[in-house]
Amino acid sequence: MTEFGWPTEGISYGGDYNPEQWPRHVWDEDVALMREAGVNLVSVGIFSWALLEPREGEYDFGWLDDVIGLLHANGIAVDLGTPTAAPPAWFYATYPQARVVTRDGTALGPGSRGMVSPSSPEYRAASARIAGELARRYADHPAVVMWHIHNEYGAPVGEDFSPASVAAFREWLRARYGSLDGLNAAWGTAFWGQVYGEWEHVGAPAATASTPNPAQRLDFARFTDDQLRACFVNERDAIRQHAAQPVTTNFMAHQSYNTDLWRWAREVDVVSDDHYLWSPDEDGHVGLALSADLTRSVARGKPWILMEHSTSAVNWQGHNIAKRPGEMHRNALTHLGRGADGILFFQWRASRSGAEKFHSAMLPHAGTGSRVFREVVDLGAKLGRLSEVRGSRVRADVAVLYDWESLWAQDLEWRPSDELGFRERVRAYYERLWRDGVTVDFAHPEDDLSGYRLVVAPSSYLLTQAAGKNLADYVAQGGTLLVSCFAGVVDEHDAVHEGGFGAPLRTALGLTVEEFLPVRPQHDVAVDLDGATVPTAAWSEHLVLDGAEVRGTYRGGPADGMPAITRHAHGEGQGWYVSTRLDVAALAPVLAAVYADAGVEPSGLPEGVEVVVRHGDAHDYVVAVNHRDEPVTLAVPGTDLLTGTEADQQHEIGAGEVAVLRTTARPQGGGR
Amino acid sequence: MTEFGWPTEGISYGGDYNPEQWPRHVWDEDVALMREAGVNLVSVGIFSWALLEPREGEYDFGWLDDVIGLLHANGIAVDLGTPTAAPPAWFYATYPQARVVTRDGTALGPGSRGMVSPSSPEYRAASARIAGELARRYADHPAVVMWHIHNEYGAPVGEDFSPASVAAFREWLRARYGSLDGLNAAWGTAFWGQVYGEWEHVGAPAATASTPNPAQRLDFARFTDDQLRACFVNERDAIRQHAAQPVTTNFMAHQSYNTDLWRWAREVDVVSDDHYLWSPDEDGHVGLALSADLTRSVARGKPWILMEHSTSAVNWQGHNIAKRPGEMHRNALTHLGRGADGILFFQWRASRSGAEKFHSAMLPHAGTGSRVFREVVDLGAKLGRLSEVRGSRVRADVAVLYDWESLWAQDLEWRPSDELGFRERVRAYYERLWRDGVTVDFAHPEDDLSGYRLVVAPSSYLLTQAAGKNLADYVAQGGTLLVSCFAGVVDEHDAVHEGGFGAPLRTALGLTVEEFLPVRPQHDVAVDLDGATVPTAAWSEHLVLDGAEVRGTYRGGPADGMPAITRHAHGEGQGWYVSTRLDVAALAPVLAAVYADAGVEPSGLPEGVEVVVRHGDAHDYVVAVNHRDEPVTLAVPGTDLLTGTEADQQHEIGAGEVAVLRTTARPQGGGR
C-alpha cells in the first residue's frame, strides 16, 4: 500500500463543513472565523448528493467549486466527502427495490439520514458513479488533500432483509461453503430440523416463530460487514481511477457494531474515527480513551484522525449532557495523546434546521461570543504549538483482545445470561488498566502477541482453536495471559467446542469449565483472595482444574467454596482466569497480582491522572490529562509545549488541565 | 356565526345513551330511571352506523325513530350523533384502501373502535351521506336539539400513512409552500441531503432508518389536524343543508393531541369536552380543573358542555381507580364552576359486552340500588337547583399560554432532554396557580393579552417572532410575563431562531440562552432565591443577561453559581424567566414574587379549597369545592343554592363537600 504524507502541516484541526445549509454571505464569515480558530482541514460534501446530482446523471458542481476555491484561498485544506450516505429522494423513487427492509418486513424510505441496501446493484452503480465524477473533477485540486468516503458505515442501519440482500447472502454463502453439506454442517441445521436441500431455500434470518439459527445470524453479521466494506471498496476504486489523494472513511471504534475494524483498517489509507461521549456515563473520558486506543490499534500504531467529536452536548441521547469548561480540551488532547494527529468536530457551524440542530458545533447558535467558540479558538492555538508531535507513536506493554466476531456471537439470543456483555467486560478491564495508569493496545486473538508482557482477554466467548493455540504459545514463551469468564466457549460457527467450555484455553489456563452458574441478583457472593474479600455478582462457574492453582475462592452463591480465580504456570509464562464478573474496584487486587507476574508497572499516579507517551524520532512527548479536582505534580523534566514552561524535575498540572511535555527522560507510567 | 340558545332548560344533565345494545323492554325502564335522575339530555347514535345503514345506501331509521320518540315523550332532549367514528364492517370490506396505515405499514382493520383514513375520499363521501340523511330526517324533530358529529376526533388514531393520506399531504404542502424551493427551505432539507427535486418524491414521514426530518413531522401533524377538521366540516356542512340545530363535537382538552382546539373551536356552535381522571395521579382533580379551564378558553369564555366524564372508574388505564363517595359531585361541580352548563357522562347504562364493559356508568351493572346510581340521582337534583347559574361567565386575571404546535414540536425526536415535557410543565405551573387559588384562562401566544395582569408561559419551545413581539408589547404596556425554561427556541418550521435560543423573547426578558445544561439525575442542584433555597432537577441553562436582574442563582450542577431566575423591567412591565424545571412546591416562592409584581392576589384559602366565581347578569355565583379532609369556612355572604342555606357572613363547607353560593359581594380569591 502506498505511504501517504499527512494531509496538513502540523496537527490537523477543523470539522465537518456544510455550507449548503447557509446562504453565500455566511461562507465568507465562516472562512474568516476558521482562520481565527486555526482551522486547517474541513470535511465537505458528506450529505450533498441531492445537490451535486439533482437528477440522475445531471451534475451541478459549481457551488462546490466555489466552496473549495474559497477554502483554498484561505489556506484551508479539504477532506472531500463522497455523499453516498445520503441517497437523494430521486434515488428512492426511481429504485424502490433498493430500500433497506427490516427483519419484520418494513421498507425504510427517505426523509431521514440514509441508507439504502448495501447489496443493491443500483446503489452500487450510482455511488461509484458520483464518487468517480467527484474524483475526476477534484483529482488535481490543490485544496483536496483527502477523500472521505460515505459516513459511519453501518449506522444508522446495517442488516438489510431486502430481496437484493437475501440474494447476495445466498451467493456469499455459496462462496463460503461451496456445498450445502458444508453449510448444513457449519450451521448445525440438524438441530430443530433446519436442514437445507436446495440453495434457493436458504435465506436471511428474518422474522421467525422462535429464535433464529445462531450460526446463520453470525454469518449474516459477517455478510453485512462484507457488503458494507464492498460498498467502500467500490467507491474507493472508482476514485482511484482518477485521483491519488489518500482515502479514509470515519470509523466508530468501540461504538462500531456492524463493521469489523480489523478488516476495514486494511482498506483505508488513513484511519479516522468518530467519538462521542455517552451522557449517562460520568466517566465518559475512560470510554473515550478506550476508543482512541482501539482506533490506534486497528491502524496498527500509525497516526490517525479524530474525524468527529463534539465541542459540547450531542442531541441524539435521551438526556444530553453538555461539556463543562475545559472538558473539550481534555477530550481532544486525550485523543492526541493516544495517537491522533488530527482533531476534528462535527460540525463547524450549528445547523438551524433538521434532526441535529441541538448538536453542539465549533460555532454554536450563540455565536462567536460564546464560551464554546472561545475554547475552539484556544484549542486551535494550542494544537498549533504541537506540530512536532505529529508522527510520533504510542507503545504499550499490554494488549487487550478485541474481536468483533465474538461481539456478534455473544450478542445472539439465548446465551446463559443477559448479565454478561461483551462491551461491558471490555470496558471494566480497560478501566482498571486506565485507573492503574497502564497504557494498552488492542489486539486480535490471532495476532502475534509476542511483543507484549501481558495480554488481557475480557470477552472471548468466540475463540477459535487457532486463537487458543496462539494464546497457549504466547504463554509458553513467557507471556502472562489474563482471561475473563465465559471465554473460549464456541468456535467460528457458534458451536460449543469439542472438549467443553473453554477447551481452546485448556493448555494456557490449566482448566476447563464444567458448568456456568449464574447468580441470582438477590444473592450476596464474594471472592476470597489472599487476605482480601471482594464482592462479585451475576456470574460464577464450576471450574475443573487441570494444573491451575487456586488464587481466589467463592464465598456464597451457587459456587460457594469452589475456585473463582486461578493461575496456571505453563512453559515460561502463566495463564490467569477470573471466572466471575468483578467490577472495576474488585479487579484492582487481581490485576495487581497479574502485573507482578507480568512485570508491568502501574504509573503510581493518583487515579484520574492520565498519562500517555508518544515516542518521536528525536523526542518523547508526555501527554498528561488531569481529570481530578486538584492539581497533580508530574516528575517529568522537559518543556510544556502548550505553555512554553520548562522545568528540570517536575511539572504541576492544574485541576482539569492538560500538559504536553517534550522530554527525553523515560516518564513515570504511561507505556514503555 | 349564528348564536344558538342553550339546548336545554337549566343545566343540561345526562349522558351517552346506546339503546341498540339492549332489548326493547329495557328502553322503558331506561327512560323512567332517566326521569328519576333528572336527565334532560342524552347523546344518541354515536356508534350506530352499521344499524342505520346496514348495507351501503340502505337505511333503517325505524328503531331510531322509536328511541327518539320515546325520549321526547318523556321530556328528554336528544343530542343526535353522526355515527362516523364507527364505519361499518361493510365499509372496510368495500373500501380496503381507506384503512389507516401505521408508520410501519400495517393497515388497521375493523373489529374495534374506528377509524378509517381521514383523507379517504370514499370515507368523506360516505360520512357526509349518512350525516346528511340523518339531518334530513331529524331536522325538525322537536327532541333533537343538537348535533354531535363523530366522536373524539384524533382518537384512537390520528396520523395515517395510507396512499390517500400521502397524496393529500402532497397537495397540502403544494398549497402551503407553492414551490419546492419554499418547501426545501422550510424543511431545511439541505441537512442530511434531503433536498427534493420533484413533488412526487415528497411523502409522509413514514419508517426511515434514522430520525425523520422534524419540520416534515411538524407539518404532518398540522396536516393531520387539518384533515380531521376537514372531516368535521364536511359533515357539518352536510347537516346544514337540512338542519338548523347547533352542532358540536366532543373535544378532549389537555388530553387532545392531534387536534389544535384553538382552530376547532371556531368551527363548532357549542364547545363540548370529554374528561377522565388519570388513575396514577392522586391529584387528578387538578388536571380536571386544567382541562375545564382550557375548554372554556378555547370556547373564548362561552358556556360549554362537559360531554363525557365518568361516574366512577374507567377501564382503559392499567389500574383503574374508582371514585369515592362524593368525588363525582366534586368533579361535576368543578366543571360547572369553570364554565360548563352541561354535565354528561359516558354512558347511561353500563354495557354488558364489548371493550368498555368495565367502564362505570350512570346506571352500573349493580343496578339502581347502587351507591353510584344514588349519587347520580342526587346530582341530577342538585343541578336542577342551579338553573340560574346557566350563562354566567368566569373571568381571570391570569393567562397561561398553550399552543398545540409547540406541543407537537417539543415532542419530536432528539430534543436536548427527554426530561422536559410540554404537558408536564403546563401542569406544574397550573397546579401552582391552582393551589394558590388563582383562576386562570388559557391563551394562544398570539392572542391579545392586554386584559391580563399576568401571563405565564410554561412550555413555549416553539414561539414565532410574531408571538415574541406580542409578548414584548404586552410587557411594555405594563403586563407581567413569566416564562419557563426551553422557550422561544424554534420558529414555525422547528428551526432555531436566528440570534440563538430564546431570541424572540430577548426584548421581554432581557436575556438569551447560550447553552442548555441538562443535569445528571444523580446530581443535587438547588436554586438560591432571596433567603430561600429550593431544590431543582433535570435542567439548567447558561443565560446571557442583557438587562435582566438575577433573582435566583444555581447551587450545584453544571450551572453552579450562574443565574437561574431573572426579572427584567421592560417598559411598564416586567419579564421573569425561570431557566430550570422547578416542581410545584419549589415554584411557590417564585410565583409569590411574580404575583406581587403583577398585582395578582392569591385566595389565601388553605390548599385544596377550590373556589371559582361565575359572573351572571344579576348575580355572581361562588362555586366552592373542598378537597380537604376537614371542613373549611368561606367568608362569602349569600345563599347556598344546593342546600338553600343562607348566611350573612360565611359558609362552612364540609370535608369533601361542594357549595354553590349566590352572592353579590366580591368573593375571596377565585378570579375577578
Place this chain on the structure above:
Amino acid sequence: MTEFGWPTEGISYGGDYNPEQWPRHVWDEDVALMREAGVNLVSVGIFSWALLEPREGEYDFGWLDDVIGLLHANGIAVDLGTPTAAPPAWFYATYPQARVVTRDGTALGPGSRGMVSPSSPEYRAASARIAGELARRYADHPAVVMWHIHNEYGAPVGEDFSPASVAAFREWLRARYGSLDGLNAAWGTAFWGQVYGEWEHVGAPAATASTPNPAQRLDFARFTDDQLRACFVNERDAIRQHAAQPVTTNFMAHQSYNTDLWRWAREVDVVSDDHYLWSPDEDGHVGLALSADLTRSVARGKPWILMEHSTSAVNWQGHNIAKRPGEMHRNALTHLGRGADGILFFQWRASRSGAEKFHSAMLPHAGTGSRVFREVVDLGAKLGRLSEVRGSRVRADVAVLYDWESLWAQDLEWRPSDELGFRERVRAYYERLWRDGVTVDFAHPEDDLSGYRLVVAPSSYLLTQAAGKNLADYVAQGGTLLVSCFAGVVDEHDAVHEGGFGAPLRTALGLTVEEFLPVRPQHDVAVDLDGATVPTAAWSEHLVLDGAEVRGTYRGGPADGMPAITRHAHGEGQGWYVSTRLDVAALAPVLAAVYADAGVEPSGLPEGVEVVVRHGDAHDYVVAVNHRDEPVTLAVPGTDLLTGTEADQQHEIGAGEVAVLRTTARPQGGGR
C-alpha cells in the same frame, strides 16, 4: 378408548434423543452410556422431517431404521416422534401461503423452530402423510412402544392471522353460531358499531386502531385451540390407520397457554407433560408441584409421563439458573410423587450447535465426568428401585378450579386492573396449600366435585351459569367452597352476567359485588380477621351481602371498614369469599379457618417438607421431599425403597434429600 399397557417395564427413564446431530460413531457411545444410566425409553425423530423427507414425497428412513435398531438391540424402547413441529425449508418454499402471519401482518419464515399455520390445508396434508408413512413403517417394530406427535402444540406460536386462518375462523364461527344474528349477539357487536351484515366481513382480531372486540378474541383463542387439536387428531388418525401403539403429545400444564388441556387430555392415550423451572422464582419447585398436579388432573388421575424437564439450567430465560446438587433428584421425585410413571429429559446429549446449545442435558458438554452425568446415572439407579410404585394413584380431598377459557378471558385488554393475574392467583392459593401440606387435584368448574371436602376457586373471572349452579349444588350438599376475588364476572362470551358481578356465585356465597375498588400502590391496606391483621394490596371490592357473614374487614384504602372476607352457610356447606389479593403468608389464617370448616387436615410438617402419597393395590407409597436445609423426621413406618432402610416408626430425611417409603399405615398429611 383402548386401555394401553405402560410403555416400559418399571418407571420409564430417558429423554429426547437426536442422533442426527452427531456422527455415527457417537451413537454407539450413546447407547452404552444410556445403559449405564438405566435409560429405558427415548424420544426420537421429533425434529427430523427434513431428513426423513428431504424432498416432498421422497423418504429416507434408513438412518432411522439404524437408530431404532441400535436402541432395540440395547433394550431401549422408542417413543417415536412425528416431526411435524419442524416443517422443512422446502415446505416453506413450496407453500409460502402456509406461513404463520402475526397480528401486525408479518409472515414468519423458516430458520428457527417451526411452525406453520395450523389451518393450512397443505400443512394438514403433509403432516398426515409423514405421520402415516412413519406409522406404516414402524407399526410393528418391537422397539417402538409409543407415538409422540408433534412437540409442545401452541409454542412458540399459537394464533395465526394468515388468510387460511381467517377463512377457517369464519367457518368455525358459522358452525358455532349458525347465523350472523347469533354471532352479533354473542360478540355484543352493537357496542362500538361492529354489527356484521355479511359472513365475508367477519375476520380474525388482527391489528385495529383500538382494543379489539373481547368476545371475538376469546372465540379466536378457542378457535386456535381447536385448530391445533385438529392438527393433532389429523396425525393421530393417520397413525391409527397403520399402528396400534399408544399416542401422546407433550403438554405444558401451567405454562400451556393456547391449549385447553381438559379437552386435549381426552384425545391422547397417555398424558405427558414438559416442565421447566422459572429462574426468577426461588421457589420454582412449588410451581413444579403445581404443574405435576395439574397434569395428573387433566389425565383424570391416571399415571402420566414427565416427557421433558432439565438436568440443570435451561437457556431461553434471561438469566438461567443451574440446578444445585440434589435438586434434579428432588424435582424428578416430586413429579413421580404426584403421579408421573416416567421421568424424561430434554435431551440426552447437549447439542453443540443451534439455539439450545446452552440447555443442560443428561450428557452435558463436560461429558461423563461431570456432576450432572453422575446424578443422571444415580437417578436412573434410584428409579430402577421404584418399579412397584408404577400404577399407584394420588388421591386428594381438595380441588382447585382451573379453566383455560377463564385464563384467556382474563388476559384480554382493558380489565379493571393489570394487577390481578389468572396464574398469579392460582399459584398463590396453590402455594398456600402446598406449604400447609395439603394435596390437591385441579378440576374444571363444571366437573363433578362431590368427592372433595374443599373446592378452591382462585381465578374464576369467566364462570358460566352452569358452573355457578354446579358450585352452589356442591355447597348445598355439604361442600366447602373458597372463592377468590374478581370471580363470576363474565359468561362464556365475556359479557357481564345479568345481575351484576358475581351473580352466578350469589347462591353459594350469599353476596354480589357492587363495584371493584383497585387500591393505589402507595396506599397501605390491611384486612382485620379474628384477632389478626394481614396486609393486602392492589385490589378490594365493595360487597353487597345477601346472607353472608363478615369474617374479615378492610382497614384503609377505598373499602375502609367494608367487608373483605365472608362466609356463607348454604345448605349443608359453606361458601367463603376473599375479595382482595392476599399473598401466600396472608392467606395462612384464612385457609386455617377454611380447613376447619371443611375437615381438611394440614400435614403439620414444617414448611418445605413435601409429602405425597401414591396409593397402590397392595401398598401405599409416601414420597417425601425435604426442601429444607436441615433434616426432618417423618413418622411413617415402612421401607425406604431408595436406600432399602426399614424403620418401625420414623424416617429421617436429610437436608435436600428424598425418600420413597412403602407403607401400609396412613401417613401424616399428603392427601387421603
